[in-house]
Amino acid sequence: MAVEACTPNLMEDMEDDEGPVIFKRSNPASKQNQANSEKKKLSLQKHVGQSAVHTSDVRPANGESSSAQKGRIQPSAKTPPVKSPLSSPKASNSSAKASPITSPGANSKPSASATSTAKQQNHHKSSAAFIEPKPSVPAAKANSNSESSDDEKPLSARTFGCSSKGKSNHANKEGGDSCSIRRRVIEESEDSEDEKPLSRRFTSKSSLGESTSKSYDSDEKKPLAAKVQQNGSVSRDGPMNKSASLSNKRPPGEVKSLNQSSVKKPKLSSPITSISNKQAAVKPEPEPKAEDDDDNIPLSQRGKKSQAATSKPKDEDDDNVPIAQRIKKSPASVSKSSAPVKKASTVVSPSLKKVNKNSKKVIKKTAYTKSSKVPPGSGEGQKWTTLVHNGVIFPPPYNPHGVKMLYKRQPITLTPEQEEVATMFAVMLDTDYMNKPRFKENFFSDWKKMLGKNHTIQNLEDCDFGPIYEWHQQEKEKKKQMTTEEKKALKEDKLQQEEKYMWAIVDGVKEKVGNFRVEPPGLFRGRGEHPKMGKLKKRIRPRDITINIGKDAPIPECPIPGERWKEVRNDNTVTWLAFWIDPINQKEFKYVFLAASSTLKGQSDKEKYEKARLLKDYIHGIRAAYTKDFTNNKDPMKKQIAVATYLIDKLALRAGNEKDDDEADTVGCCTLKVENVEPVPPNILKFDFLGKDSIRYQNEVQVEPAVFKAIQQFRSGKEGSEDLFDRLDTSKLNAHLKELMPGLTAKVFRTYNASITLDDMLSKETKGGEVAEKVVVYQHANKEVAIICNHQRTVSKSHSAQMSRLNEKIDELKTAMEELKTDLSRVKKGKPPSKGADGKPKRNLNPEALERKMAQINAKIEKMERDKETKEDLKTVALGTSKINYLDPRITVAWCKRHEVPIEKIFNKSLLAKFAWSMDVDPSFRF
DNA sequence: TGTTGGACTTGCCGTTATTCTA
DNA sequence: TAGAATAACGGCAAGTCCAACA
Structure with a gap:
């Protein structure tokens, strides 16, 4: 189906796509404004409200209803109004102004500390239940991978892979030190310098990236290395320093400036059926590549295969292969994959059946899972048999x-x-x-x-x-x-x-309540x-x-x-x-709900990742399909679906549901407004919008010319506040995706791209060395995922103070260094060392001792410089979110096993509990 | 077919606990 | 050992997505 899509032209374009990619994010710096709290307090005054007494809801409990019930279903009890102990006498009015509050102070909030020292329940049971009927790992298929190799590449591989220069833009907004991380696919990597913001820039690609091939075979059988010497603190220095850039969140006041319109979409909504009958499920890669196929392929070989596939210049590593290029990459693969797609063009199920030669295993594997969306009462949607708990506090x-x-x-x-x-x-x-x-x-x-x-x-x-x-x-x-x-x-x-209240008993198992x-x-x-x-x-x-x-x-x-x-x-x-x-x-x-560590949650977590893994089998066809559609399809809705899917896949955008007027005005892919996407010829799209949680998404991406053209077309004749995708909403998009792969929805792409990015980067970048170095590799990969997903955090209030302190210390050390240099040269000339700052003579050290001291100080300075860089680098990147929600823990566990990294170095106690189901994964597991 | 209710996941942030450093 | 830095935890807001309903 997509064969045609892969025209030479397209291929060319795709190559372009490989340029440096910069994530650009804004810095709302909402917190920055804390500094203004003094001022704020001066103006607490606001307007008069209304009347209309309405207090009952807020009154303290004055129980009046009957005693605890025993019945099964109770109607709510009505409660009479509570008498307030104090009357509210009228205060006299004076004309004077209210006095300002002076004391600043920490943010306060009704604290609910509650340090529940979670007793870890037994997950053995549960994890046992989750143990995959591990398919015997198929023999390594060192061949034929060219076609899939690229498709399975993470986004980051395309976006960050090629010496992308992370650029940081610090645009101060509202007094906040806002900055942005920019990812873009523009050829001239040098220009990044031009864009350098006030603060530092980071080259986003560290030397880590160079170590593409390395075999972990030898490690595979090794046990989880609890015994490995731990190296104390995880050093954040090292290669990861170089990466990305900074960003800050969007300052609250800036929201408006984006002109996010609250105009709601008058959907045209052409029937989804129009797509359905033409677009059929995209067949997964035909080769019998099992989920673990790759597991057995030495990394080095994988590296080779992809390189062969791309036949790119040696120094252009595979990371740089863009989506489209992958699609076209191996012509053979394209035709292979396209064929089934075409074949499937009538109905969904036949193709799926066929598909599931491959995916059969997947289905089987997930057989323990039940659809969570089955009509109640049908029996199939049953989540538990017995449930005991004590309610809420x-x-x-x-x-x-x-x-x-x-x-x-x-x-x-x-x-x-x-x-x-x-x-x-x-x-x-x-x-x-x-x-x-x-x-x-x-x-x-x-x-x-x-x-x-x-x-x-x-x-x-x-x-x-x-x-x-x-x-x-x-x-x-x-x-x-x-x-x-x-x-x-x-x-x-x-x-x-x-x-x-902390515990529930679900099917006889004690589980923590969330x-x-x-x-x-x-x-x-x-x-x-x-x-x-x-x-x-x-x-x-x-x-x-x-x-x-x-x-x-x-x-x-x-x-x-x-x-x-x-x-x-x-x-x-x-x-x-x-x-x-x-x-x-x-x-x-x-x-x-139950806590994240519960069996039920673990089960659905695993299903989520299995679904994302399944996408790996389909992704090639899906990409080919949407490429074909946005290139050739005349049907506006199909074209919009194709472009939206492309963006979701390439940029890890969220689906973007419609929102009510009484919600914050944020958007996702389907709800992008014309003003949120600016086409810059020849084929760059500039995104600027507020996404989930009003986090600003700023990015400049080089896209395929056909996409660029389509976007221009979707924009034409519309106001900035109108919907870019006027024929589209999430249900249509998801309905379409489901035809391509069972259970596929927009959010699966995020999980897929995040996990495969991690898997890919870990396998490429892990070298030997100390545990701490490996942990740095992991953090680096984690960071790339966080950037792809636009996971930001507010710059901590003390960040600048911490940076200044570091700078001061570095300066002190440098001064000491200079003194030592002077002393050394004096001592070498037979003179006594210079006097100290206090005017007293210093101890007379021999040249060797002075040199040793200098070396020590030098090492300290270097470490501090690295710390500084890392701190700055990560000040706006939230690593936790992707770890908790997007990265298949089995990738991490298997990697830890292979490389003898104690899992505790990566997962904290909560995550270990949450991911208990993944702990017995085979070391050879690959996403 | 579009809308809405419902159930669940995802995500940022403040607070608290723990670790590090001087 | 105190104070600073960092990690962990928990809260709750804000998404996604499905299915019933109008």
């Missing part, structure tokens, strides 16, 4: 502090309910939310309802929450001052109270420019909560006397233990 009732805030400089007496909400606001005085008018408006609007329309407080501007803020700071300080014993006692006390604590009331902290930020998140009560539990299990006792659960269900087709309606968005729910 509620935050303690509000304990009034009695500190009076000021209104027009006069102390105001508030009811406990009013005071509670005022306190929620007061403790946020030193956060960035105080710079957001919407936050304050929403807060005041909700609070005003509680105050009542005749209350003295009529506007936020005249409110001075300073006294409450100060009180809160003092409380924090007191807590800090507690002795270790006191803290320990508190902790133990808490643990004791919570212990019973979030058994009901969320405390507070002010909603939406991310980005969320329209509902600042709204009151009311206190959740038992009557809001639906419990899910086994039929024969005892109903959890309602922990608040006199109240009862909203409902008790016995639904074994779902995994949640409890839920309540999200008080901020009534259309949504908050669930209580």
